[in-house]
Amino acid sequence: MEKVEQVDVRIKNYLESACYEKWARVYATVDRGMVVTSNIVKCINACLFEARELPVYDFLEEIRQMFARWNLKNHTSTSHTFTTLCGRPQEMLVDNEEASLHMKVVPSNNYVFSVHNEGRTYIVCLENKTCTCKRFQIDEIPCSHAWAILKKKHFDVGPYCSDLYKPSNLLNTCCIPIRPLPNQNEWNVPGYIKDQIVQPPNHKKLPGRPSKKYRDMTYNELYGKKRKNSCSTCGFKGHNRRSCRNGPRIV
Numbered sequence: 001m002e003k004v005e006q007v008d009v010r011i012k013n014y015l016e017s018a019c020y021e022k023w024a025r026v027y028a029t030v031d032r033g034m035v036v037t038s039n040i041v042k043c044i045n046a047c048l049f050e051a052r053e054l055p056v057y058d059f060l061e062e063i064r065q066m067f068a069r070w071n072l073k074n075h076t077s078t079s080h081t082f083t084t085l086c087g088r089p090q091e092m093l094v095d096n097e098e099a100s101l102h103m104k105v106v107p108s109n110n111y112v113f114s115v116h117n118e119g120r121t122y123i124v125c126l127e128n129k130t131c132t133c134k135r136f137q138i139d140e141i142p143c144s145h146a147w148a149i150l151k152k153k154h155f156d157v158g159p160y161c162s163d164l165y166k167p168s169n170l171l172n173t174c175c176i177p178i179r180p181l182p183n184q185n186e187w188n189v190p191g192y193i194k195d196q197i198v199q200p201p202n203h204k205k206l207p208g209r210p211s212k213k214y215r216d217m218t219y220n221e222l223y224g225k226k227r228k229n230s231c232s233t234c235g236f237k238g239h240n241r242r243s244c245r246n247g248p249r250i251v
Contacts, residue, residue, distance in 0.1 A: 047066060048062070048063065048066070051063070057184065061181065064178060064180070064181065067178055068177075068178040068180075071174050071177070071178055072174075074170065074173075074174045075171065075174035075175070078167050078170045078171050078174065079167075079171065081167045083167075084157060084158055084161060084166070085141070085161055085165040085166060085167075086165060086166070086167050086170055087165075089139075089141055089161075089165035090165075092139065092141055093141055093142070093157070093161070096141070096142060096143055096144045096146075096147050097144075097147050097151075099144035099147075100144040100145070100147035100148040100151065102117075103115050103116065103117045103144070103145065103148040104116040104117075105148050105149050105152045111125055111126050111127040111128075112124070112125050112126075112127075113126070113149045115145040115148050115149065117144075117145065122145045124136070124145050124146050124149055126146070126149065126150075126155075126160065129146075129160060131143050131145050131146055133145060140161065140162035140164070140165075141161055141162065141165070142157055142160050142161065146160065231244045231246075233246070233248050234246035234247065234248065
């Protein structure tokens with residue numbers, strides 16, 4: 001919050017009044033981050049950058065072919081995956097296992113444990129899949145503290161990982177093939193749609209991307225009072241000594 005305050009103190013006050021659970025992933029009461037608010041839209045737009053210049057039919061066909069390639073690639077790679085999770089979640093799981101090697105586990109009951117690491121104590125509940133470090137809840141993958149408990153109790157890590165990252169779930173997502181479209185002459189188009197004439201919009205967009213000049217400027221830099229330099233000869237503001245028409249100031 002200190003960095004936010006340096007940019008604009010009003011943003012800091014607004015975030016604090018809105019409560020932490022509405023904007024901070026650690027305190028969020030719903031699933032956020034990689035699961036719900038992923039950046040898949042920007043990824044697709046970047047892949048279709050050149051296809052935007054095509055006609056509508058060719059553009060839609062390019063989208064269909066792109067998703068068909070992705071679907072086949074994901075299905076093939078997942079069918080040859082024999083790890084607990086797929087892709088990046090599996091790498092995170094391995095990193096958490098390596099970080100849990102030198103942690104001390106103290107049981108409280110069958111589900112609640114305290115884990116000591118580098119002078120700090122973390123409380124882990126295997127029944128609710130929670131940890132005071134918040135990584136267990138956010139990633140939905142056992143954090144390093146939960147890993148230390150699972151290794152001590154000789155528990156399988158699979159039931160404590162989200163089903164979204166497992167190969168079986170990804171195979172079910174890619175099991176439906178994307179079929180190619182028939183020839184355009186064989187389409188059965190109703191008459192009221194075939195006779196409909198679609199006009200282009202009246203608004204004409206300017207060519208090129210919007211300017212980035214003011215994107216990184218703060219509120220005070222945009223709308224604040226502009227600073228004026230003073231003349232070193234007369235001491236008045238609004239001009240410099242080269243354009244000064246006043247006499248030298250009296251010291």
